[in-house]
Amino acid sequence: MKVELWGTRGSIPAPGPETIRYGGNTSCVGVTLADGSMLALDAGTGIRCLGLALPDEPTRLHILLTHLHLDHIQGLVFFAPAFRPQTEIVIWGPASPEASLRDRIARYISAPLSPVEVRELPCDVSFRHCPESEWEIGSARIRAASVSHRGPTLGYRIDDGDSSLAYIPDHEPALGVDLEALEEDWISGFALARDASLLIHDGQYTDAEYPDHVGWGHSATSHALTFARRTAAERTLLFHHDPLHSDDQLDDLRAEARQRWVELGGEAGAVELAVERTGYELPARAPAAAATV
Amino acid sequence: MTQRPLELILARNLMSALSTPAFLVDEGGLLVFYNEAAGMLLGKRFEELGTVGPQEWGSLFGPFDESGEPIPYDDLPLVRAVRAGRPAHAEMTVRSTDGTQHDVEVSAFPIQTPHGSQGAIAVFWPALAGSNGAGPA
16 A cells, blocks of 8 residues: 655645745545555545546546545645546535535535536536445455544554555544543544554644644644554554644644654654645555655 | 543542532443442442442342332443433432432433443432332433
């Protein structure tokens, strides 16, 4: 399984010289499975560059949306493959009692917010609610589960051969609880992340910032590290960077997170901050190895 | 390991922050959590007791009606809420571990999710003096 980070920022795009190293695009992770099947996890502004990198030929692509906040769908109408008739796109997302996934996404892909409507997209696009049980895409088994965030929100686990990716970009598992002491089955997202080869997890706030953002649906650094340690993920990427965090601030956060991870008994280097345009190969039965895209 | 439904996780999180005694059962009627306030009422913290099956609950703490008779399990508000998917209310007496009896009013409501009922929450309120005469409502 190959994992590529196309957007690592949370909340709103944050382009500029102060965010150029960690990236300013919002959430999008490209995944290429062992059989060549392609997935996009979320469709923030990062999916625009993912689309430009895809070959201009008949393509089938699955987009797995964690939720429909704008920073996770904003790139959809700028995703080049959606404007090619030879492309088939399946969009998966959380169900809601209020309206179908298609209708909820159409609120964004419609006037006055968008110059095109869903029905005008030249590609063959379909919308599916994620099932409660595991399902298959290509060579992978996919599992989705509701996680603690604002509004209906999913986390995903992708098992492909012996490697596994857990993707929980917007997550506040420590809301109102002591994450250290809580039993495993009561931790939001635990089953998704358990023993994952790679965990991509919300790390939006520093511990100093979190008290002013309790209930906003995101994690402080210590929460993300505790979650990673409790779930025994082999490698963890802190993701969904706050748009106010500059590269220099994220450098400091990276150093702090790495040090605290070791203090918690973790393997040095197993925790990193997500960097846009970085790729990871998840080979079977071996720790994830990083490589620049 | 079976992951608890998120709705139960969030319910427990909320209950943990309340000073009102509150109880949580899963879709099978298993008592899976009660908060510190409930633990003070019963004289035993949840961490000491652990998960309790439907039948054990009655033998531990009652509850009793106004004549001191145990209230049938099927008539408990939590059980009615889980089974019928409807809110339920009752007045009753519960017995703490030191033998102290507490007259309480109990309101229970089901936790309905897109995937169906996942359990129920019951909140206990001190009964007004002398009000425990109605039995299960």
